[in-house]
Amino acid sequence: MLSYSSELKVSLPEFMTGTSRFQAMNKLLSVNAEWRKEAFYQIRNMLLRMFHYNASDMEIGGFGANESVWYRIYGIKKPVDEFGVISNDEASILLLSMLTDEQKVELLKNKNIDLSLGIKLKDLEAEARFRCDIYYENNSLAGSFRKINQKLFPLESLGFTEPILKRLCLSNEKRGLILITGITGSGKSSTLDAIINMNNSISQGHIIIIGNPIEYIHKSNNCIVRHREVGEDVLNFKSGAREALRQDPDIIVVGEMRDPDTMSMVIEVTDSGHKVFSTMHTSSAIESIHRIIGEFPPEEQERIRLRLADTLSVVISQKLVPNVNNQLTLAKEILSVNASVVAAIKNNNVSEVYQMITEGKKQGMISIEQDLYNLYKNGIITKETAINYSNNKNRIQQLLLY
Numbered sequence: 001m002l003s004y005s006s007e008l009k010v011s012l013p014e015f016m017t018g019t020s021r022f023q024a025m026n027k028l029l030s031v032n033a034e035w036r037k038e039a040f041y042q043i044r045n046m047l048l049r050m051f052h053y054n055a056s057d058m059e060i061g062g063f064g065a066n067e068s069v070w071y072r073i074y075g076i077k078k079p080v081d082e083f084g085v086i087s088n089d090e091a092s093i094l095l096l097s098m099l100t101d102e103q104k105v106e107l108l109k110n111k112n113i114d115l116s117l118g119i120k121l122k123d124l125e126a127e128a129r130f131r132c133d134i135y136y137e138n139n140s141l142a143g144s145f146r147k148i149n150q151k152l153f154p155l156e157s158l159g160f161t162e163p164i165l166k167r168l169c170l171s172n173e174k175r176g177l178i179l180i181t182g183i184t185g186s187g188k189s190s191t192l193d194a195i196i197n198m199n200n201s202i203s204q205g206h207i208i209i210i211g212n213p214i215e216y217i218h219k220s221n222n223c224i225v226r227h228r229e230v231g232e233d234v235l236n237f238k239s240g241a242r243e244a245l246r247q248d249p250d251i252i253v254v255g256e257m258r259d260p261d262t263m264s265m266v267i268e269v270t271d272s273g274h275k276v277f278s279t280m281h282t283s284s285a286i287e288s289i290h291r292i293i294g295e296f297p298p299e300e301q302e303r304i305r306l307r308l309a310d311t312l313s314v315v316i317s318q319k320l321v322p323n324v325n326n327q328l329t330l331a332k333e334i335l336s337v338n339a340s341v342v343a344a345i346k347n348n349n350v351s352e353v354y355q356m357i358t359e360g361k362k363q364g365m366i367s368i369e370q371d372l373y374n375l376y377k378n379g380i381i382t383k384e385t386a387i388n389y390s391n392n393k394n395r396i397q398q399l400l401l402y
Contacts, residue, residue, distance in 0.1 A: 001090045004032075008089060025089070039093050039094050042094055048128075049082065053071055057146050060091050061091030069083045069086065075185075113135075114133050114213055115213050116131055153190060159330065170199050170203035173313065177311045178314045179280055181279065181285075181315065184281065188318065189215055210240035241276075250275065271311050280292075289315075305345060313337055315334070317333040324380065324382060331381075333357065333367050333391075334357070369392055372396060
């Protein structure tokens with residue numbers, strides 16, 4: 001893989017493992033500029049080839065990679081033969097070659113680093129961006145790369161109805177918490193960026209994006225758009241949200257709600273009269289509500305439930321499901337909070353919200369089962385896919401029978 005692989009092997013004693021081995025590799029790269037240049041070119045080429053294969057993710061390095069490069073192509077992760085055998089040491093060298101000195105210090109200290117990476121690829125006009133996570137695995141370095149889509153989807157193309165589009169737009173609704181939820185790889189970032197782009201195009205205001213890392217870079221248009229990356233520009237999501245209150249924002253985007261402190265701050269910021277967008281790793285609107293309330297101690301849950309009911313505006317829960325063309329299609333559940341939903345949350349009757357979603361078509365609401373059924377009825381996905389990706393198997397079976 002690398003022209004200096006044999007020299008690398010001689011320079012690194014077998015007894016040297018873990019951090020000591022990575023430090024020795026870094027020293028070799030520091031004194032051999034051509035080595036680092038070649039390594040960076042190789043990993044740059046691997047990232048470039050993701051566009052050729054239409055891959056969304058790449059894995060390299062570590063024991064689990066089995067000396068191969070792995071791509072996720074239309075939801076399926078598999079090794080790519082094109083790059084041949086890559087030893088763990090070679091993979092570690094490739095990963096170290098793309099880091100700054102400061103990033104290497106963080107990696108060796110925390111055994112993990114999240115970062116965004118922008119690379120000029122000569123056959124693409126714009127800079128290609130990737131979300132990266134580099135970490136230790138079995139005394140080797142491993143890397144996960146997510147390709148950030150630089151082509152924004154028009155929000156209308158994602159199937160949102162007019163009532164929901166209005167609620168997402170600052171021009172129509174000035175405050176409220178909007179959640180985009182789904183598992184990793186469900187397209188949350190793409191949907192969120194499409195919403196930001198819509199507001200940037202037709203509204204006038206100040207958008208502050210707090211990300212970890214920052215993925216898509218929005219150019220100020222009708223709105224001034226600020227990007228603050230956790231670890232680089234701000235300490236954490238909670239600090240970023242708190243600081244945003246002093247920066248005259250109209251929209252605050254908190255990349256992810258991971259912990260009670262961030263959740264509490266997001267609710268507080270929304271309650272102060274702002275429009276706030278965030279994401280969560282949940283698969284339904286009801287699960288999202290339960291997750292937020294359940295993150296807090298029992299003695300605080302009643303307070304959080306009441307505040308959440310007063311601030312929550314829209315929940316979009318989505319999945320990317322395989323279609324009949326062996327590609328991926330968006331399936332979604334949408335909750336638009338109205339007086340009935342507010343009452344259900346406040347009275348701790350969240351289980352009633354599902355029925356409200358299924359009956360809320362005029363307000364733009366739809367359950368994941370209804371959307372999967374529509375995709376099946378229109379010949380986009382198979383019946384088996386509709387069943388496998390539903391949250392409520394009894395409900396999807398009823399719809400399919402009907």
